[in-house]
Amino acid sequence: MTLTRRNKNNAMNNPNWSKKTNLNGDMAERPVEQAAATNVITEDELEAYRFRGVPIPVRRKGAPVVPQPQPAPEHGNGNGNGAHPASGSPNERIQAINEAVRTNSAWVAPLRQEISRVLVGQKNLVDRLLTGLVTNGHILLEGVPGLAKTLSLKTLAAATRLKFHRLQFTPDMLPADIVGTMIYNPRDGSFHTKHGPIFSNFILADEINRAPAKVQSALLEAMQERQVTLGDDTYLLPQPFLVMATQNPLEQEGTYPLPEAQVDRFMLKVIVDYPNREEERAILEAMATSEPNLRVTPVVSGDDILASRRVVNSIYVDDKLKDYIVDTVWATRDPKRYGIDLNGYVRYGASPRATIALTMAAKAWAFLNGRGYVTPQDVKTFALDVLRHRVAVSYEAEAENITSENIVTKVLETIPVP
Secondary structure, eight states: OOOOOOOHHHHHHOTTEEEEEOTTSOEEEEEHHHHHHTTOOOHHHHHHHHHHTOOOEEEOOSSOOOOOOOOOOSOOOOSSSSOOOOOSSHHHHHHHHHHHHHHHTTTHHHHHHHHHHHOOSOHHHHHHHHHHHHHTOEEEEEOOTTSSHHHHHHHHHHTTTOOEEEEEOOTTOOTHHHHEEEEEETTTTEEEEEEOTTSSSEEEEETGGGSOHHHHHHHHHHHHHSEEEETTEEEEOOSSOEEEEEEOSSOOTTOOOOOHHHHTTEEEEEEOOOOOHHHHHHHHHHHSSSSOOOOOOOOOOHHHHHHHHHHHHTOBOOHHHHHHHHHHHHHHHOGGGGTOOOTTOEEEOOOHHHHHHHHHHHHHHHHHTTOSBOOHHHHHHHHHHHHTTTOEEOHHHHHTTOOHHHHHHHHHHHSOOO
16 A cells, blocks of 8 residues: 655545646546545545545555654744744744644634533543643543542533543453454445444443453554554544543452553543542532533534644644653653663553653643743652553562652652763
């Protein structure tokens, strides 16, 4: 399967057409359906499929489809169309990025307001949801039942004109219950594809640790590759695509621990706590009725979110701050190198995926706060959420009630801030 260079304006204006360079070097238009039939797909068509939210089968023959990196334009206008800021001095670049952030983050405040109409409190949870939304990252939540985990994601989906599905994981669940299956049609003797609920923009995997390993593994491809394979065909998932999984810390009977490979694919692990007394009093006023008002007005579209992601990618991170992020992650693997005495409490440290996630989370937090640059406090704000599920403690640490959060906190207190 081959890819050609993207013609973005053509693909966005008319998703049913794309351009491909023929053997003579000329540009020839062709319908998207023809690309699927000829087993040749351009990056235009990949993005067009995602924008339409329609999974198109891509025949898997040979090497997997890997979009080729596109050269960044030399000049940008900061108008939210994915253009990079103009090149120049760091101050000029930051000013251009700031302008792009102000233009593309106009939907953040209205979205927060709409969510607050239904969801009382839980500001930390909403902040993490928005962070995952603009960085294409998944979120693992841990908290007791009744803390509005389902309501928060459902409200977010309603306010963004996107599709939401809730999956209740059980021990007798099968992978086909999530991704779909092939159904035999006796009339024509052929198999037809039945898509599962994973083909949505927002997925709530409730009590994910209650499903066996084969069901949990069915999420791995969807979470990492944003695609699902059924039989010989691969189907792209709609964009944006966000998985929010929940775990109940109280009950451990009848549960299956999540494998490290799957846990590492969650960008953030968020601990959801009880609301304070004033917030719970407001919850009583709003929800103590048989017909609570859960209506919200959509204020942002999927296209706006995808445009915001491109701006987040361009947010400025200073070289010293990049070194600080790398040192923070490295200190979880080799604490002695940084003069941190943990007495063998760390079994293994965070993976390189943590470095990427921490950088992207810091960029997203800068974007949500209207800035085109990252500060050290942005990194510290998300360090616990990024690292708590990626640092494994030893048996000695467990015997002394030392958790991964204690390890990360010690690292943050020791590594010098630039």
